[in-house]
Amino acid sequence: MPTLTPPSAALDGYAALAAHYDDFTAEYEYDNWIDGLERLALAHGLAGKRLLDVACGTGKSFMPFLARGYEVTACDLSPEMVAAAEAKVAGLGVELFVADMRELPWVGEFDLITCLDDSVNYLLEDDDLARALERIRRQLAPGGLVVFDCNTALTYRTAFRAQFVRESDAAFFAWRGEGSSEGGLATASIDVFARGEPGWVRRTSRHVQRHHTRRAVKAAAAAAGLRLVAARGQLPGGRLEAGPDESRHNKIVYVAGREEEVTA
Numbered sequence: 677m678p679t680l681t682p683p684s685a686a687l688d689g690y691a692a693l694a695a696h697y698d699d700f701t702a703e704y705e706y707d708n709w710i711d712g713l714e715r716l717a718l719a720h721g722l723a724g725k726r727l728l729d730v731a732c733g734t735g736k737s738f739m740p741f742l743a744r745g746y747e748v749t750a751c752d753l754s755p756e757m758v759a760a761a762e763a764k765v766a767g768l769g770v771e772l773f774v775a776d777m778r779e780l781p782w783v784g785e786f787d788l789i790t791c792l793d794d795s796v797n798y799l800l801e802d803d804d805l806a807r808a809l810e811r812i813r814r815q816l817a818p819g820g821l822v823v824f825d826c827n828t829a830l831t832y833r834t835a836f837r838a839q840f841v842r843e844s845d846a847a848f849f850a851w852r853g854e855g856s857s858e859g860g861l862a863t864a865s866i867d868v869f870a871r872g873e874p875g876w877v878r879r880t881s882r883h884v885q886r887h888h889t890r891r892a893v894k895a896a897a898a899a900a901g902l903r904l905v906a907a908r909g910q911l912p913g914g915r916l917e918a919g920p921d922e923s924r925h926n927k928i929v930y931v932a933g934r935e936e937e938v939t940a
């Protein structure tokens with residue numbers, strides 16, 4: 677079996693960003709987004725409330741499910757991101773653990789498995805996406821569904837080439853898109869200047885992502901024993917619409933089920 681390339685870039689990136697992640701993403705409209713994702717999954721047969729959120733980060737992607745009565749298990753590659761999630765949900769019955777999704781251990785059966793906010797774009801090697809999806813498929817309960825999203829060509833042409841700054845009460849953020857390489861990898865760096873005592877503390881994280889095209893996603897899902905049952909284009913604010921388009925939408929959201937259980 678081929679050895680896995682260590683996910684050093686993602687580990688280092690999120691170790692540096694974890695303490696400021698929620699602040700940096702404060703404008704993301706998770707409630708709207710999760711509402712649309714849940715409705716999409718229900719329309720495709722979601723019939724239970726056992727959720728596994730893979731690459732959960734600080735918990736922003738599972739909190740709205742928790743509020744909707746889901747029984748939540750969640751994991752992330754980054755110990756720092758998991759620690760931030762843990763701090764939010766102490767005593768609420770959420771099971772959290774650290775794991776690389778490509779080597780996800782078996783932790784149970786789930787009606788819904790999510791992997792959200794371009795988490796799979798951090799999988800950089802050829803077989804990584806299929807490997808992660810196969811680990812995810814194993815933990816689907818009968819009739820269970822996987823929901824995940826990928827950044828589009830539009831996002832890599834725009835955000836990953838742009839520069840912007842944002843300020844909050846606690847920090848000043850500088851995003852620098854560094855563009856794409858010939859191998860299809862795109863990089864951006866985020867400098868966080870946090871207000872300290874005294875002065876400012878600077879932390880830099882680099883984010884290396886791979887553009888998984890629709891064709892690549894379909895092939896990886898098939899290799900993992902999954903079949904895509906829906907794809908939606910995502911607009912800013914988390915709005916989903918039919919007709920996913922790599923050059924018009926920021927992300928494409930995919931819904932998949934076990935190959936033997938769903939029809940194309």
Ligand SMILES: C[S@@+](CC[C@H](N)C(=O)[O-])C[C@H]1O[C@@H](n2cnc3c(N)ncnc32)[C@H](O)[C@@H]1O
Nearest residue numbers: 686731732733736737753754776777793795798
């Ligand atoms: C943009 S954040 C999204 C986090 C969360 N899902 C959310 O919506 O806020 C991407 C997450 O993917 C995680 N990640 C990257 N590579 C991973 C891997 N191989 N296995 C598990 N998690 C990974 C990172 O640690 C990070 O927390």
